[in-house]
Amino acid sequence: MKNKKFIYLLGLLVLIVWGMVIYRIFVAVGDSPEPLTTSVTKIKEPYDDYAIPKDTSHLQSNYRDPFGIVPIKDTTMVSTKKNVPRSIPVAITPGINWTAINYMGYIQNPGSKKLIAIIHINGKEVMMTEGESTEQLKLLKNLRDSIKISYHGQTKFIKPNR
Template sequence: MKNKKSTYLLGAAVLIVWSLIIYRVFSAVNDSGSDEPVMTAPAKKEAYNDYALPPDTTHLLANYSDPFGSIQPVDTIRHLHEPRPPVQIKPHTTVPAMSWDFIRYVGYIRNPDSKKLVAMVHLNGTELMMSEGDLNGSLKLIKNYRDSIRVSYQGKTKFILLKPATP
């Protein structure tokens, strides 16, 4: 019984709402011939200008002594037209790059007693057996890796990769 009453009550509310909507639509359509507008647009308001600069009312009083009085002002116009001495350009001497092709790392062997690596190096066609720290002429073996060696020759250092000997 309670459900029936609420259903009738809600149905009546729906009918009232729809009838008001339909009445508004028809009244707006039928009143289109009159001179008075149905709704008037609000007048545009001028935007508030936050960025307006207030007038400057301060005055600068420059009646104090120069704090840097020891430095005299320099006349820059007179110094602009003074001739400058010519610039001497020194020729750049380039040192030719050193070719490391005369040194080849062809392999290594392991000393069974000391377990150290001994590098086999070709220097100008002569085969040398060198371990780390050895010095042969001006060639010094700094570090021996399995795939390369680090050598010092005439004060320059370089890594030389492993290249097997060609017959």
């Protein structure tokens, strides 16, 4: 008799478990507008800045020297005399705008066989031979593939723009 009651009890438990399983399947498959479980939304904590706080402590080195080599100095008295280095004024010369000077090319005089350079300077085209000066620009050497010029006391080689 003991075994019969135990079997009925186990059968009842099996029916309850299967009933719960079947119920959950029907709820999941069915078109129920309300969710079975409600999700708990966690309230976000405010952003905590973990930056290093500004150091407000001051080092006081008025303790005695542990080795006894240096005598004790009073660091609480601050010297008001400061050594300020004097600056020497330097004359700054403005830079030369070399982009305003363009070497356009050259032509050759058929009679004298001299090379004449065509130079575009500050919006004007100028034709110059070696040794000529125009608007503080002096043509020092014409090498066909480049020219050597002196402008405001500085010399530079300029190649033609292509």
